[in-house]
Amino acid sequence: MTGAILHDPLAVSYVEVPSISDTTVAEPPSMIGVLVFPDFQLLDAAGPISVFEIAARYAKGAPQIKVIAAQPGPVRSSSGVEMLARKFGPVGTLTTLLIAGGDGVEAASRNACTLNFVEKVAQRGTRIASVCSGAFVLAEAGLLDGRRVTTHWQRTRQFLRAYPNVKLEPDSIYVRDGNVWSSAGITAGIDLALAMVAEDHGEEIAQKTARQLVLYHRRSGGQSQFSSLLELKAPSGRFADLLTWAREHLDAPLTVDDLAERAGMSTRHFTRAFVAETGTTPSKAIERLRLEVARDRVQASHQPIELVAEATGFRDPERMRRAFIRAFGQPPQALRRSARAG
Structure with missing residues (x-):
């Protein structure tokens, strides 16, 4: 403190006046902007907003959230x-x-107006993210050339044609490349937002937020957008129970004869009916189920590759490695490293 003597006709007073060095300037609160536009997907915005809202209840100094658009007011x-x-x-x-x-x-x-704003934000080194097809805005703003990115699986071909210089990872839930984040379709924006919460406030708060949102677990970015059961043409048809059972018994041989017997049909009739209903052969369907479960275990656990191959019916790790390369373009070890990095 510095002292200042103030003269008064009746008395002399000594008043404490704070020095410049004693004053502290409060830092402006951090701010998350959620950019929307006419005909945006509601959950793309509302999902991450809910994540940030819940996280703010647990975290000190949580950021403010505002919805922004090129034209202010109600955005449909x-x-x-x-x-x-x-x-x-x-x-x-x-x-x-x-x-x-x-x-x-x-x-x-x-x-x-939108592109100019996004470019200015990027020039400051601000963390930028896209949900679903929001990646098209980032690409048009010139932020994705040479970067790893993902988007909704239905947009893959369109995106690749329009932006050949972008390293698209169509199978990932979300991808981070430096300060640029991107996520797959709709609910994957929740996984991306949870990953941001973990980075900003720690894993414990991210887990509390996920529990509050009644999420079973927080998916890693490297996990797939796809489910083999969902990809089959008619998973709710007469073979639905059989496929669900097979997924729970992947360590068994699960030959076509085994499946036909389980379905109560002759092998020949079962194979024809299965192809007609699901759009694939029984053997290929089982391999897809094995691949899906094996990939999840490779990405989400520290279980040795040999044990994953045994538990999912591949038996031989080399056989599983070849199947991974055919299906995902990478061996199991590479997918595990990618999941940990995401």
Whole structure:
């Protein structure tokens, strides 16, 4: 403190006046901006917003959240439900920018105001993320050349044609490449937001947030967008129970004869009926189930590759390695490293 003597006709007083060095300037609160546009996908925005909201209950100094758009006011989602958005503000106030996807992304990725804003945010080194097809906005802004990225699986071919210089990882739930994050379709934005919470506030708060959201677990970025049972043409048909049973008994041989016997049909009739209903042969369906379960174990556990191969019916690790390369383009060890890095 420094002293100052103030003269008064009746008395002399000594008043403490704070020095400049004693004063502290509060840092501005961190801010997460969620960028939307007409016909955005509601859950692309609402999912991550809910994650950040719940995390703020557990974390000290949690960021503020605001919805922003090129045109302020009510912004209509593809469902018809609207979100009230603010006009793009000073880029210096944002610590994270998250861009939603949706049916209106093509128009948004051609909007000069939107692209200019995203470019300015990126120039400051701010963390930027996209959910689903929001990656198209990042690509149009020139932020993805040479970077690893993912988007919704239905957009894969369109994205690859439009942006050949981007390293697309179509099978990943979310991908981080430096300060640029991207996630697959819709609910994967929740996984991405949880990963951000873990980075900002620690794994414990991320786990508490996931439990509050009644999520079974937080998926790693390297896990697949796809489910073999969902990919089959008619998983809810007459072979649904058989396929579910097979998935739970992958350590068994599961030959076509075994499956036919389980279905109560002759082998020949079973094979024809199975192909007609599911669009694939019994043997290929079983291999896809084995691959899915094996991949999940490789990515989410420290279980030795040999034990994964045994438990999922591949038996031989080399046989599993060849199947992984055919299906995913990478051996199990590479997928494990990628999952840990994500």
